[in-house]
Amino acid sequence: xxxxxxVRVAVENGIGRLTLNRPDSxxxxxxxxxxxxxxxxxxxxxxxxxRCVAITGTGRAxxxxxxxKEISPGRSFADSLKxxxxxxxxxxxGMEKPxxxxxxxxxxxxxxxxxxxxxxxxMSSGAKLIQAFVKIGLVPDSGSSFFLPRMVGYAKAFEFAxxxxxxxxxxxxxxxxxxRVFPDEKFADESEKILTHFANGPTRAYSLIKKALKHSAESxxxxxxxxxxxxxxxxxxxxxxxxATKAFVEKRPPDFKGK
Amino acid sequence: xxxxxITLTKEIPIATIQLNRPDVLNALNHRLLSELVFCLEQLDSxxxxxxxxxxxxxxxxxxxxxxxxxxxxxxxxxLSRDSxxxxxxxxxxxxxxxxxxSGFALGGGCELAMMCDIIIASETAKFGQPEINIGVMPGxxxxxxxxxxxGKYRAMEMILTGGMMSAGDxxxxxxxxRVFPVELYLExxxxxxxxxxxxxxxxxxLAKESVLKSEExxxxxxxxxxxxxxxxxxxxxxxxxGMKAFVEKRDPRWKGx
Numbered sequence: 001x002x003x004x005x006x007v008r009v010a011v012e013n014g015i016g017r018l019t020l021n022r023p024d025s026x027x028x029x030x031x032x033x034x035x036x037x038x039x040x041x042x043x044x045x046x047x048x049x050x051r052c053v054a055i056t057g058t059g060r061a062x063x064x065x066x067x068x069k070e071i072s073p074g075r076s077f078a079d080s081l082k083x084x085x086x087x088x089x090x091x092x093x094g095m096e097k098p099x100x101x102x103x104x105x106x107x108x109x110x111x112x113x114x115x116x117x118x119x120x121x122x123m124s125s126g127a128k129l130i131q132a133f134v135k136i137g138l139v140p141d142s143g144s145s146f147f148l149p150r151m152v153g154y155a156k157a158f159e160f161a162x163x164x165x166x167x168x169x170x171x172x173x174x175x176x177x178x179x180r181v182f183p184d185e186k187f188a189d190e191s192e193k194i195l196t197h198f199a200n201g202p203t204r205a206y207s208l209i210k211k212a213l214k215h216s217a218e219s220x221x222x223x224x225x226x227x228x229x230x231x232x233x234x235x236x237x238x239x240x241x242x243x244a245t246k247a248f249v250e251k252r253p254p255d256f257k258g259k
Numbered sequence: 260x261x262x263x264x265i266t267l268t269k270e271i272p273i274a275t276i277q278l279n280r281p282d283v284l285n286a287l288n289h290r291l292l293s294e295l296v297f298c299l300e301q302l303d304s305x306x307x308x309x310x311x312x313x314x315x316x317x318x319x320x321x322x323x324x325x326x327x328x329x330x331x332x333x334x335x336x337x338l339s340r341d342s343x344x345x346x347x348x349x350x351x352x353x354x355x356x357x358x359x360x361s362g363f364a365l366g367g368g369c370e371l372a373m374m375c376d377i378i379i380a381s382e383t384a385k386f387g388q389p390e391i392n393i394g395v396m397p398g399x400x401x402x403x404x405x406x407x408x409x410g411k412y413r414a415m416e417m418i419l420t421g422g423m424m425s426a427g428d429x430x431x432x433x434x435x436x437r438v439f440p441v442e443l444y445l446e447x448x449x450x451x452x453x454x455x456x457x458x459x460x461x462x463x464x465l466a467k468e469s470v471l472k473s474e475e476x477x478x479x480x481x482x483x484x485x486x487x488x489x490x491x492x493x494x495x496x497x498x499x500x501g502m503k504a505f506v507e508k509r510d511p512r513w514k515g516x
Contacts, residue, residue, distance in 0.1 A: 211440075234442045 006033035008058070009040050014199030014258075016040075016050035023059030028067035029110060034084035041091040051258045052198035053095060054191075055118060056102035065109025065132060077138075085110055085142040092117040093143075093214060096207035098198045102191050103178065108132040113142035116151070119210060121178040122194060124187045129167040129177065131160045150217065151177050202240035203258030260298075264291035267298055272309040272456040273449060274302050275359075277316070284322035285315045287367045292345045299352050306515065309456035309463070311352075312448050313375060314359040317441055320384070321368030326393065346399045349374050350471075353464045355455050359448035360384045361441055365423070370397060373404040373434075376467060379451065380426040380435045381444035387423035407474060408434045459497035460515040465489075 008019040018040050020027035027033075044050045057063055092099050092114070101107075101118035108130040115121055115129070123129075131148070133140050140148065140161050149157035152175045160167060169181045182190045198206070208231045215227050235241055239259040247254035266277040276298055278285040285291075295313070302308050315321055329337065349356075349371075358364075358372040361381035369386050372378050388401045396402065397418060406414040409432040417424060429435040439447045455463060465488040472484045492498050496516040504511035 230440050230443055234440060237442075 004036045004040070006030060007036050007040060011044075011047065011050055013196065014049065014051040015195050016044040016047065016053045018044070018053065018055045020055070020057040020063050023057075023061070025067055025069075026061035026064035026106065027057040027059070027111070028064045028069075029084075030067045030070055031084065033067075034088065037088055038084075038091065041088065041095065044097075045091065045095055048258070051097055051201070051203045052195055053097060053099040054102055054195050055099065055114065056104050059105070061105040061111070062101070062103045062107040062127065063111030063114060064106065065111045065113075068136070077141075081141055085113075088114065089117045089143040093210070096210075097203050098201075098206050098210075100191075100195060100198065102187075103127045103129070104187065106130065110142040113140070113144040113147070116147035116177075117143050119206075120194070120198075121172075122180045122182065122187075122191050123169045123172060123178040125169045125181050125183045127169055129160075129172055130164060132164050134162055134164040151175070200256060201258075202235075202238070202244065202254075202256045204238045204240060205235050208235050260294065262294050262298065264288070265294045265298060269308065270449070271307045273312065273452040274305075274308045274310075275312040275314060275445075275449070276302075277314050278321055281316055281318070283325070284319035284363055285368065286323060286325040287321050287371065288325035288328055289340075289342055292342065296345045296348045299349060299356070303352050303354055308354070309458075309460050309515075310355050310357065310452040312357045312359050312445075312452050313371070314445055314448070315361065315368075317381070317383070318362040319368070320358070320360040320362060320364040321371055322363040323366030323368055323389070324399075343399055346370070346374065353468065354460075355452075355463060355467055357448050357452055357455075359445050360386075360426075360435075361444055363387075366390055366397070366401070367399050370399040370401050370404065373400060373408060376470075377451065378429075378435045379444055379448040380429060380438050381441040382426055382438055383441050384426040384429070384435070384438075385423045386426075386429050386434060387421065388418045389421035389423075391419060392421040405434070408432070457513075459495070459501060459511075459513045461495050461497055462492055465492060 006020070006022050008021045010017045018037065020033065022028060022030065022033060044053050098120060099118045100120045100122065101115040103115055103121060103123040104127065105124065106128045107115045109132040112129050112131060131140055131144060144161070148160065156175060159165070167177070169178070172178045173181045180190070180194065212228060212231045216224050219227065240254070240256045243256065244254040264278070264280050266279045268275045268277070276295065278291065278295070280286060280291060299311065302311050355377070356375045357377045357379060358375035359379050360372050361384055363385055364372045365387045366389055369388055372386070388397045388405060390396050390398070402414070402418060405417065413432055416422070424432065424434070426435060426438045430438050437447070469485045469488050473481050476484060497513050500513065501511045
């Protein structure tokens with residue numbers, strides 16, 4: 001793994017950790033950072049030793065979104081999204097292992113989008129989610145317009161996007177945007193338990209679950225039933241499924257290898 | 260003929276030909292094409308085989324013609340080699356041929372897939388005619404078959420830009436019959452091949468011939484061609500057996516006669 005300037009990277013016990021590390025700028029996405037995130041996610045994707053990916057930030061924020069200091073006149077927003085942000089969103093959704101956002105602090109704009117693209121969100125009770133785009137006259141990007149209405153429905157999605165108001169951890173939990181909320185003092189330990197659980201789980205099944213759910217977003221019931229049958233056929237042939245069936249009969253916990 | 264560039268597997272009544280130059284993404288060189296055509300012609304006259312699959316590997320069906328073979332050629336070289344004449348013989352295969360495509364089907368690879376009668380794709384399949392990027396254009400049917408498959412406008416964009424089409428878009432555009440996860444596409448192609456292989460072989464051959472004629476004939480001539488083939492089947496034993504079994508509400512037993 002090369003040296004990084006804007007992120008920290010660690011792989012241990014099956015967990016690949018990507019920590020956004022520009023605390024003085026609330027981990028805002030600079031050109032350099034989006035490039036480095038792409039590099040890290042690519043290596044996590046290829047690394048069979050990584051069975052769960054965790055994304056978090058250092059300091060007070062998860063990420064404040066695009067670094068506004070880097071927005072120069074005449075630059076193409078579309079080009080920036082297609083080149084820098086959209087590949088990251090595709091890397092996360094296409095990652096054949098669970099990707100968990102540890103929302104340690106504010107997640108604003110594309111920072112919130114990044115969290116929404118993950119498969120599982122754990123939020124610190126003091127953190128906030130903000131669809132901040134509208135505050136500078138912009139619109140949701142990096143997948144927010146896709147993920148948000150699917151999580152909370154049109155009405156709430158429009159409210160968040162158009163008012164740019166803060167969503168507290170409590171409200172995010174109530175609306176089903178995040179999966180767990182922990183107070184600051186428990187955040188690290190409780191998150192660790194969940195990451196460890198995923199890192200020791202049936203990785204292939206997780207990836208097939210991701211594919212099936214992603215498929216359902218653009219399918220009818222008939223298509224989903226058929227696709228499920230294929231996903232199950234593939235899952236049923238994995239070593240982990242055979243091991244788990246055996247373990248069930250032998251009344252012991254399964255030992256998943258991620259194969 | 261010893262095959263070096265393809266692998267033939269018979270699972271009677273179907274046969275699978277795997278293009279087997281994985282180091283070069285199954286680039287179609289002269290030798291591979293000769294083997295493929297020879298193999299297909301043998302299978303066409305092998306009574307134990309009713310349906311054939313052509314496949315590559317997960318990464319590539321075939322990533323095009325072997326550029327090295329023709330980089331230095333001039334017009335006269337190309338004319339005298341006439342390597343595309345091998346492709347014409349693929350078109351004359353009478354048994355149904357299914358392409359099972361995963362990964363790249365580019366240039367000659369896309370054209371080879373389109374020469375088959377049915378295209379089954381994996382989710383990772385990518386189709387394209389990128390010849391424009393190396394100073395030429397499709398030469399083994401791309402401009403004709405892609406246009407018939409996806410229509411003038413989509414074909415024009417693909418061929419003029421050299422861009423690729425995903426499996427999903429190819430299915431929506433009519434270039435691909437069905438898309439399956441990469442783990443299952445070959446099995447599903449074989450399942451389909453076995454289904455077709457379980458049908459009366461003479462009727463299958465004449466039906467294939469009639470459908471292909473529709474690409475060449477006017478509707479009037481095509482209808483006449485179809486009707487003659489339809490009538491012709493009434494001199495087959497399988498027609499008698501098929502209709503008798505239908506009336507007697509039992510499964511038919513085909514003889515291929």
